[in-house]
Amino acid sequence: MSPSSSWSWPWLWESGGELTASTARDWSGRSPRGAALIGGTGALAMIGLRAGVAVTGRPD
Structure with a gap:
């Protein structure tokens, strides 16, 4: 396989x-x-995902 194969x-x-x-x-x-920052970032990511579902109405 060549290095540009999609498997890599x-x-x-x-x-x-x-x-x-x-x-x-x-x-x-x-x-x-750092622990507080990581936790806060995770919470913001979850809020963003929920907002996306709320706006689009799509659960996937």
Whole structure:
């Protein structure tokens, strides 16, 4: 398979997400402010998802 095959993109995307999550977890573990920031970001993401469903009326 060539390097530009579509099979490599999901793997790269997942690896990047795992590295980002690992770094955020390490940072938030060392900093009380970091833990609050991560929690607040998660809450805002959930609110945004709910607002999107409310506006479009689509549950998917």
